[in-house]
Amino acid sequence: MRARLNKAWVLFSVWFAHMSAYRAEIIIWMLSGAIPLIMMAVWIGKARAAGGETGGFNEQQFAAYFLAAWITQQLIVAWVAWELDYQIRQGHLSPKLLRPMDPMWEHFAGHYSERLVRLPFMLLIIAAGLFIVPGTRLTPDIGHVMLYAVSVSLAFCTRFLIAYCIGILAFWFDQATAIDDFYFVAAAFLTGAFAPLEFYPPALRGFIEWTPFPYLVYYPVRVLTGAAQGPEIVRVLGVQVLWAAAFYVLRLALWRRGLARYGAVGA
Amino acid sequence: MSARRYFRVLGIFVRASISAQLEYRVNFAVNLFGSVLLAGGTLLGITILYSDGVALGGWSYRESIVVVGLFTLVQGYIGAFLYPNLNKIGEEVRQGTMDFNLLKPVDAQFLISSRNINVFRLTDALVGVGLVVWAASGLEGASGTGALLGVCLIATALMIVYAVWFMLSTTAFWFVKVGNVTELFNGLFRAGQFPVAALPGWVRLMFTFLIPVAFVTTVPAEAIIGRWNVESVLGAGVVALLLLGVSRWFWTYAISKYTSASS
Numbered sequence: 001m002r003a004r005l006n007k008a009w010v011l012f013s014v015w016f017a018h019m020s021a022y023r024a025e026i027i028i029w030m031l032s033g034a035i036p037l038i039m040m041a042v043w044i045g046k047a048r049a050a051g052g053e054t055g056g057f058n059e060q061q062f063a064a065y066f067l068a069a070w071i072t073q074q075l076i077v078a079w080v081a082w083e084l085d086y087q088i089r090q091g092h093l094s095p096k097l098l099r100p101m102d103p104m105w106e107h108f109a110g111h112y113s114e115r116l117v118r119l120p121f122m123l124l125i126i127a128a129g130l131f132i133v134p135g136t137r138l139t140p141d142i143g144h145v146m147l148y149a150v151s152v153s154l155a156f157c158t159r160f161l162i163a164y165c166i167g168i169l170a171f172w173f174d175q176a177t178a179i180d181d182f183y184f185v186a187a188a189f190l191t192g193a194f195a196p197l198e199f200y201p202p203a204l205r206g207f208i209e210w211t212p213f214p215y216l217v218y219y220p221v222r223v224l225t226g227a228a229q230g231p232e233i234v235r236v237l238g239v240q241v242l243w244a245a246a247f248y249v250l251r252l253a254l255w256r257r258g259l260a261r262y263g264a265v266g267a
Numbered sequence: 268m269s270a271r272r273y274f275r276v277l278g279i280f281v282r283a284s285i286s287a288q289l290e291y292r293v294n295f296a297v298n299l300f301g302s303v304l305l306a307g308g309t310l311l312g313i314t315i316l317y318s319d320g321v322a323l324g325g326w327s328y329r330e331s332i333v334v335v336g337l338f339t340l341v342q343g344y345i346g347a348f349l350y351p352n353l354n355k356i357g358e359e360v361r362q363g364t365m366d367f368n369l370l371k372p373v374d375a376q377f378l379i380s381s382r383n384i385n386v387f388r389l390t391d392a393l394v395g396v397g398l399v400v401w402a403a404s405g406l407e408g409a410s411g412t413g414a415l416l417g418v419c420l421i422a423t424a425l426m427i428v429y430a431v432w433f434m435l436s437t438t439a440f441w442f443v444k445v446g447n448v449t450e451l452f453n454g455l456f457r458a459g460q461f462p463v464a465a466l467p468g469w470v471r472l473m474f475t476f477l478i479p480v481a482f483v484t485t486v487p488a489e490a491i492i493g494r495w496n497v498e499s500v501l502g503a504g505v506v507a508l509l510l511l512g513v514s515r516w517f518w519t520y521a522i523s524k525y526t527s528a529s530s
């Protein structure tokens with residue numbers, strides 16, 4: 001156990017140092033994921049045009065929703081599909097396989113420690129958002145913040161594992177990153193980063209509820225803003241655990257099949 | 268060198284790019300699927316925004332779709348022409364191969380802006396034009412003159428996008444390590460999928476003057492749907508020429524400071 005903790009600590013501190021060196025690039029990536037902030041402006045414009053409220057949301061509630069959506073999107077970002085695709089096609093995966101550790105953990109440590117680099121700049125944007133729309137309450141109490149931390153961690157694991165599964169597809173064909181692009185376009189409109197799901201046509205919403213998408217942004221946001229209470233939070237966390245577990249199992253199955261097929265450059 | 272020779276060189280680049288990419292024909296299907304997905308998602312977004320029946324900043328549903336079409340068209344332009352060329356500047360500065368561009372007997376800016384064309388990303392442009400034509404055909408305000416003016420304004424829009432993208436990529440001469448600076452524009456340009464009137468007060472001003480997104484999609488759309496005014500048309504022309512001039516100056520300044528990778 002001690003040895004494992006030690007291993008994890010070394011991985012995270014090395015990757016934290018690595019990511020800190022790229023802080024300027026990371027801030028640019030953060031600003032490029034501006035969809036929730038742009039949508040915040042558009043929906044506030046709609047609320048104003050409708051006389052202060054539309055669909056049960058007023059200006060402050062839209063601000064809280066989209067600020068929370070932006071934070072959530074920042075915290076679940078995953079680019080592992082691209083890294084894996086590159087490593088598999090270029091043969092860089094081979095030396096990693098010699099280590100007594102699943103290569104997934106190195107990617108995981110990289111993604112996880114990158115969140116810490118994002119944090120200071122994230123707080124700055126939140127402060128700016130709260131200042132620009134006065135009277136916005138992002139969260140009702142510290143309890144919801146802690147439950148959100150659990151919920152967004154599960155959302156991150158799910159998104160990370162989805163990206164990992166997509167990256168593994170590079171064992172079979174060379175357009176794996178295109179599939180991740182498709183995921184990105186679909187996620188922009190189905191996770192709730194574009195609009196609260198209340199505004200979706202009922203038939204479409206009924207369908208989306210059966211996919212993992214709303215559990216990546218929409219439901220964690222409801223947990224943070226306090227729109228979700230007791231029983232709903234329990235249900236959300238339960239479903240999130242199920243999705244994360246499902247993709248973990250899928251990842252493992254794909255990984256074993258893929259490795260059996262792997263013939264690296266020169267091998 | 269005369270303009271004719273530049274056109275000849277451009278023709279050679281286009282032919283070379285096309286023949287290099289026709290080898291990967293599956294990419295065409297993959298890109299077309301991606302374009303349809305992007306346009307479908309954006310349309311879904313517009314539909315959701317109109318679900319309460321209130322017009323978005325005074326723009327009807329169909330009028331907004333003209334904006335969506337132009338947004339998709341510009342995305343295709345970026346993917347086909349800007350990304351495969353300008354985003355290589357950083358890499359070339361890092362490796363020192365930028366020197367070879369500066370030594371050739373053609374204008375270096377022309378060379379690094381036109382060498383590669385990602386033909387398959389033109390699927391976005393196709394889908395975008397399709398959306399504009401479909402949406403405009405059902406609008407009363409749409410006319411021949413409006414369409415003609417729209418085409419001219421799309422040209423100024425592409426100049427604006429080129430100039431901004433080019434300036435951002437030129438910063439690579441100083442910030443060699445920051446390889447993704449054009450994503451800044453890409454992220455903020457998402458606001459261009461809506462008519463700028465949909466944004467509240469000062470955000471609208473920001474996307475008109477600070478980041479000229481309004482001139483890229485909203486102003487050409489206004490011409491196409493027959494709601495244009497002289498001020499914004501002239502404004503688009505002035506902004507385009509100004510940005511092209513500034514970007515040219517910035518580029519000359521950057522290469523005058525460039526000392527190559529090994530020195």
